[in-house]
Amino acid sequence: MNDLAPLLTPEGRALLEEVRGTAPAEELAVATRLRREHPAELVSAALGQARLRQRAVAKFGAEDAGRMFFTPNGVEQSTRASVAAYRARRLRELGVTSVADLCCGIGGDAIAMARAGIRVLAVDRDPLTAAVARANADALGLAELIEVREADVTEVDTAGWDAVFVDPARRGGRGRVFDPEAYSPPLSWAVRAAGTAPHAALKVAPGIPHEAVPAAAEAEWISDGGDVKEAVLWFGTAPGAVRATLLPGPRTLLSRGLPDPAVRPVGRYLYEPDGAVIRAHLVAEAAEQLDGGLLDPTIAYITSDTLRPTPYATAYEITDRLPFNVKKLKALLRERQVGVLTVKKRGSAVEPEELRRKVGPRGPHAATVFLTRVAGAPTMLIGHPAQDARPDRSPRIPGS
Numbered sequence: 538m539n540d541l542a543p544l545l546t547p548e549g550r551a552l553l554e555e556v557r558g559t560a561p562a563e564e565l566a567v568a569t570r571l572r573r574e575h576p577a578e579l580v581s582a583a584l585g586q587a588r589l590r591q592r593a594v595a596k597f598g599a600e601d602a603g604r605m606f607f608t609p610n611g612v613e614q615s616t617r618a619s620v621a622a623y624r625a626r627r628l629r630e631l632g633v634t635s636v637a638d639l640c641c642g643i644g645g646d647a648i649a650m651a652r653a654g655i656r657v658l659a660v661d662r663d664p665l666t667a668a669v670a671r672a673n674a675d676a677l678g679l680a681e682l683i684e685v686r687e688a689d690v691t692e693v694d695t696a697g698w699d700a701v702f703v704d705p706a707r708r709g710g711r712g713r714v715f716d717p718e719a720y721s722p723p724l725s726w727a728v729r730a731a732g733t734a735p736h737a738a739l740k741v742a743p744g745i746p747h748e749a750v751p752a753a754a755e756a757e758w759i760s761d762g763g764d765v766k767e768a769v770l771w772f773g774t775a776p777g778a779v780r781a782t783l784l785p786g787p788r789t790l791l792s793r794g795l796p797d798p799a800v801r802p803v804g805r806y807l808y809e810p811d812g813a814v815i816r817a818h819l820v821a822e823a824a825e826q827l828d829g830g831l832l833d834p835t836i837a838y839i840t841s842d843t844l845r846p847t848p849y850a851t852a853y854e855i856t857d858r859l860p861f862n863v864k865k866l867k868a869l870l871r872e873r874q875v876g877v878l879t880v881k882k883r884g885s886a887v888e889p890e891e892l893r894r895k896v897g898p899r900g901p902h903a904a905t906v907f908l909t910r911v912a913g914a915p916t917m918l919i920g921h922p923a924q925d926a927r928p929d930r931s932p933r934i935p936g937s
Contacts, residue, residue: 644670801830874900
């Protein structure tokens with residue numbers, strides 16, 4: 538049964554306004570009071586929707602989230618608004634004015650495309666999800682640009698649309714699905730659907746193997762605020778191209794097919810590439826810009842003696858280098874009076890919380906420790922963000 542309809546009535550909308558911003562600790566008292574005048578099911582639905590709206594603020598912003606409708610899966614699986622808006626702008630720049638949005642979910646991507654001036658056919662086979670998408674288009678004043686259709690996407694005729702956008706379900710009964718052919722619908726179907734329009738964008742998991750990317754596609758990995766959000770396979774753009782795009786910005790790094798960087802001794806600076814750069818296999822392109830090399834051939838940390846501004850990596854000044862030894866690290870941190878310890882790892886099995894517990898940092902200062910490998914050897918590098926850099930020196934090896 539569609540339990541959204543009661544919330545769209547005048548009584549339901551009034552209840553939604555009344556429970557807006559209700560804290561978890563207040564829910565029982567609020568529910569008890571409201572059930573004296575309203576059906577219990579409607580009160581529960583309004584409180585549940587209020588909780589979902591609060592969760593959705595991180596993705597949609599307070600203004601939109603406060604007007605939209607959600608399902609639990611919709612909040613979890615929807616695209617962050619900033620990423621959807623970036624994708625919509627790319628489509629618009631390609632000259633796209635109409636899109637068939639297949640597997641539209643609660644309509645987050647359709648909303649972004651409509652706001653970019655694109656007419657959207659939004660399709661989802663789940664009745665409740667389709668109803669939520671329709672309610673969201675109406676709530677945000679976009680109903681004239683978004684047609685929501687409850688249907689099986691594999692049966693929808695996309696002929697006549699400028700572009701196809703497919704966001705297949707990547708979760709099953711046991712959690713995330715990593716095999717692209719286990720998506721619903723599978724990637725092979727989405728690729729065939731992409732061929733029915735001049736342009737297409739297929740949203741896939743950022744962990745998609747590069748060998749699974751079709752030769753006809755451009756592959757783009759997108760991060761927002763340093764968090765990798767998705768990969769997109771574009772059709773009708775630049776077949777075979779690979780890019781990493783960082784939001785806000787956007788800043789885009791393109792593949793030039795560079796060979797892997799050389800391994801170098803630990804320099805004054807360590808650069809941690811953005812996750813989208815790593816996923817796109819563009820560490821070599823980032824290292825070239827930084828006049829850097831790798832600490833280890835299998836680790837995506839860049840080392841350099843030069844500090845250069847870059848949007849594609851975060852720079853740290855390295856002050857100390859130790860072979861992996863918890864006791865020596867504990868002594869060093871005690872000597873430096875480090876109480877705030879950030880632990881990063883790549884190529885190490887040690888869990889950051891476990892290390893933090895063992896060294897028991899105390900004091901007024903802060904430091905970052907990298908658990909990694911240097912030329913194959915387990916190593917700890919200690920430093921701090923490069924904007925706090927002190928006078929020039931090479932990393933110190935205690936006891937040397």
